[in-house]
Amino acid sequence: xxxxxxxxxALAGASGILGKPVLxxxxxxxxDVTVLVRENSTSAFPDGVKTIRVDYDSEExxxxxxxxxxxxxxxxxxxxxxxQENLIKAAIAVRVHRIIPSDxxxxxxxxxxxxxxxxxxxLATKELxxxxxxxxxxxxxxxxxxNNVFLDWGINFGFLIDAKNKSIVLHDxxxxxxxxxxxxxxxxGVVGVLQHPEETANRAVRIQGTVIxxxxxxELGKKALGxxxxxxxxxxxxxxxxxxxxxxxxxxxxxxxxxxKFLISVIFSKQHTPKFAxxxxxxxxxxxxxxxxxxxxxxxxxxx
Numbered sequence: 001x002x003x004x005x006x007x008x009x010a011l012a013g014a015s016g017i018l019g020k021p022v023l024x025x026x027x028x029x030x031x032d033v034t035v036l037v038r039e040n041s042t043s044a045f046p047d048g049v050k051t052i053r054v055d056y057d058s059e060e061x062x063x064x065x066x067x068x069x070x071x072x073x074x075x076x077x078x079x080x081x082x083x084q085e086n087l088i089k090a091a092i093a094v095r096v097h098r099i100i101p102s103d104x105x106x107x108x109x110x111x112x113x114x115x116x117x118x119x120x121x122x123l124a125t126k127e128l129x130x131x132x133x134x135x136x137x138x139x140x141x142x143x144x145x146x147n148n149v150f151l152d153w154g155i156n157f158g159f160l161i162d163a164k165n166k167s168i169v170l171h172d173x174x175x176x177x178x179x180x181x182x183x184x185x186x187x188x189g190v191v192g193v194l195q196h197p198e199e200t201a202n203r204a205v206r207i208q209g210t211v212i213x214x215x216x217x218x219e220l221g222k223k224a225l226g227x228x229x230x231x232x233x234x235x236x237x238x239x240x241x242x243x244x245x246x247x248x249x250x251x252x253x254x255x256x257x258x259x260x261k262f263l264i265s266v267i268f269s270k271q272h273t274p275k276f277a278x279x280x281x282x283x284x285x286x287x288x289x290x291x292x293x294x295x296x297x298x299x300x301x302x303x304x
Contacts, residue, residue, distance in 0.1 A: 004197045006070040006098060012036045012087055013075035015043035017153060018104060021187035022075050023049070029191045036065055036087075056083035062090035071098040071194055078102075081121055088125065092132035092140050098197055099132070099142045101125050104186060106148050109204065112272045117248055118262040133202055143193045144204040147181035148274060149267050151209055151289075154180065155297045156304070161217045163301035167231040168221070171240075171268035174214035178267055178274035181209040182293070185286050192284025205280040209289045214268070220291055224298040237269035 009026055013019040014035040026033050027046070034050045037043060045051060055061040066072060072091045076084050084102060091099050108119040129142035154160035160180070161168045168174070181189075189207040193200045222230065244261030247254055266272045281288065 004097060006031075006194045006197055008032045008034070008069050009071045009073060009194065010034050010036055010066050010069040010091075010096070011073050011075070012083075013077060013080075013102065014045065015041070016075055016077050018150075018183055018186060019075035021183045022073060022190050025184070025187040025191045026073075026194075029195070031191075031194065034065070034069065036062075056086055059086050059090045059093070062087055063094050066091050066096055067094050069094075069096050071100070072096050073100045073190060073194075074102040075104075076102045084125065085128065088128055088132070092136065095136060095139045097139065097141060098194065098201075099129060099140065100145060100190060100193060101129065101142070103144045103204075104147055104150075106266045106272070106274065107146050107204070107206065107276065110273055113266055116244075116262045116266065117252075118259045118266075130202075141197070141201040143200045143202075145186065145189055145193065146204050146206045146276075147186045147189065148179040148208065148276070149181075149263075150186070151180040151182045151294070152297045153183065155294075155301045158301075160214070161221050161298065163221060163225065163298045164304065165231070166221070166225060166229050166302075167233075168214060168218050169233050169235050170214050170218075171235050171237050171264060172270070173234065174218065176268050176270050176274060177211050177213055179206075179208035179211055179276045179279075181207055182289060182297070185209045185289065189280075189284045189286045192280075192286060195285075196283060199283060200280075205284060206276045206278065207281055207284060207286045208276055208279050209286075210294070211275050212294075217294070220294050221298050224295045225302055235264075237265040237271075241265040241269070 009031045014023045036054050037051050039053045052065045054065045108114050108122050132140045240261045244258045248258040267274050
């Protein structure tokens with residue numbers, strides 16, 4: 001069997017929080033990148049980056065854009081995830097060899113996670129990709145990239161620690177170890193997948209920037225911003241999980257009301273195994289980060 005070499009990459013969602021570093025890393029690695037943009041988009045990209053305007057409601061438009069591409073990388077945000085199904089179907093139709101969907105979450109293959117509604121769209125996407133691989137006799141392959149919570153995003157938006165207000169909610173005492181990955185490391189992992197297409201075919205890869213606890217985050221927060229003035233409160237992930245189910249059953253359209261509760265439980269509860277048992281960092285060339293990088297994120301978030 002001939003060795004697959006991926007050169008031409010179509011990227012969707014390139015203007016988003018993950019899309020931007022993914023684009024930068026793809027360009028730095030000398031891939032031939034084509035950015036897919038919506039017809040009414042005003043997003044700007046670096047000089048020389050090829051763009052194609054597409055209608056995400058039209059498989060025909062998407063097929064035309066992806067003809068001749070070796071890979072599709074989707075970094076479409078959760079709010080626009082309805083666009084991804086047509087995107088993947090079009091990529092399968094024109095036999096794009098590798099598809100990396102907009103996954104980039106916790107390990108939803110675990111029994112405790114796959115039953116949560118927040119991951120139902122991810123599981124449906126996985127089924128679509130598995131079917132595409134079967135129906136094309138392996139001409140189409142896929143890789144799911146799992147990185148648990150984005151570290152820098154989680155700090156910037158006060159989800160992991162609220163640097164701006166010097167506060168933190170310690171879930172289950174803040175002692176649960178969890179995997180977390182900065183956006184640039186996720187982007188490097190995406191590049192690693194495309195550089196190792198055979199080793200990463202039709203499976204999930206798991207990457208992490210570090211393993212940490214919220215108590216350790218608080219210690220680093222104090223190193224970054226000083227010991228005084230911190231507000232620390234406690235919360236129970238089991239109660240969050242219960243509240244999430246209550247909202248989902250009574251008001252399923254209130255996604256923000258239940259999704260955040262589920263995600264809190266997945267990331268901070270030992271019952272959901274938020275620390276990856278094994279990672280693919282070495283294969284994909286993703287180094288683990290040091291405390292100084294985390295301190296830098298906290299200082300930056302506090303200054304915004």
